[in-house]
Amino acid sequence: MTEPKDAALRRSIKPVICYPVETLPAPNMSLFEDARKTLIKVDEVIAAPREAATFTVPSGHFFRIRSVEGSQVGDLNLWNANDLSEKFYTGKTRALHGTHLTTGQQMWSSFPYLRPMATITHDTLGWYGIDDFGGSVHDVIGTRCDPYTHTLLAGGQYHHCCHSNLSRALGDYLGISAQEAEAHVHDVLNVFMCTGFTRDIGQYFMKASPVRVGDYLEFFAEIDLLGCLSACPGGDCSDQHSSDTAQCHPLLVEIFKPADGALSGWETPVVNGYNRSHGL
Numbered sequence: 001m002t003e004p005k006d007a008a009l010r011r012s013i014k015p016v017i018c019y020p021v022e023t024l025p026a027p028n029m030s031l032f033e034d035a036r037k038t039l040i041k042v043d044e045v046i047a048a049p050r051e052a053a054t055f056t057v058p059s060g061h062f063f064r065i066r067s068v069e070g071s072q073v074g075d076l077n078l079w080n081a082n083d084l085s086e087k088f089y090t091g092k093t094r095a096l097h098g099t100h101l102t103t104g105q106q107m108w109s110s111f112p113y114l115r116p117m118a119t120i121t122h123d124t125l126g127w128y129g130i131d132d133f134g135g136s137v138h139d140v141i142g143t144r145c146d147p148y149t150h151t152l153l154a155g156g157q158y159h160h161c162c163h164s165n166l167s168r169a170l171g172d173y174l175g176i177s178a179q180e181a182e183a184h185v186h187d188v189l190n191v192f193m194c195t196g197f198t199r200d201i202g203q204y205f206m207k208a209s210p211v212r213v214g215d216y217l218e219f220f221a222e223i224d225l226l227g228c229l230s231a232c233p234g235g236d237c238s239d240q241h242s243s244d245t246a247q248c249h250p251l252l253v254e255i256f257k258p259a260d261g262a263l264s265g266w267e268t269p270v271v272n273g274y275n276r277s278h279g280l
C-alpha cells in the first residue's frame, strides 16, 4: 500500500480529548475522605478461588475489595440493587475516565440512567501509574474471561471463567438459572488486573498483577448496589486464564457504614437529564 504524500502531515495532527471532563460534576472527595475515618465494618463476603460471590451495599455505604492470601485479580459487576436494568457501563466509563480507574473516578451506569453508581475512594495501588509497557491497574477494557472466547480459541468446555462464575453466583442470588442470570452479566471492572494494549499492533495484554496481600480498592456506593465479584481463574494473570493452571486465591469484600451525619450535603445522584424523545 502506498502512503499519500501528506501521510506524515496527517499523522502529525494533535489529538483532542473526546470527552473533556471539566464539566463533569466532581465527587466531593474531601467529604468522602472525612467519612472514611468513621467507617465501621458491617459485613463481609469471600469470593472463593475460581468462584464468584454476590453482596449488597446500601447507598451511602463503602465497600472494599481486598487481596487476601496471595496476588489475585477480580472481575466486578455492579447493578442497581432495586433494578437490574441499570448496570455498570464500562464503555462510557472508559470514554470519560480512561482505560484504568483509580481514586476520584466513578463507575457510570448504563443508558438511560448514566449516573455514577460508585466512586473510587481509595486505591492502595494508586502509585502504579502507567508502566513502560503501557500497562496499568484496574481496567475497564478487558470485558471478562468467558467460555465462549475460550471455546473459540482453544476448544473444549471450561466452566470457571469469570463470566460463568458471575452467572452462577447471580443465579443463586436471584433464584434463577445460570443461563437466565447470564443475560444480566456485563463487562467488568478488572480489579487489581494489570493490562494495556501493545504499542505495535494494539493487542490487549495482561501481566502479573502488582497486587499484594493487604492491598485494597475502596468504593463509595452512590446508589443501592448489588455487586458480584469473581476471583478470576487467571490468579494474578501472569500467565494464562480460562484454565485450572494458575494459582488462585480468594478475594475479600468488606462493607462499611460511615457515622451518622458524616455525609451531610451528599445526595444519591439523580438519573440522567436527557428527555429521551430522540427528537420525535
Ligand SMILES: [Zn+2]
Binding pocket: 075, 144, 145, 161, 162, 163, 231, 232, 233, 234, 241
Ligand atoms: Zn477472569
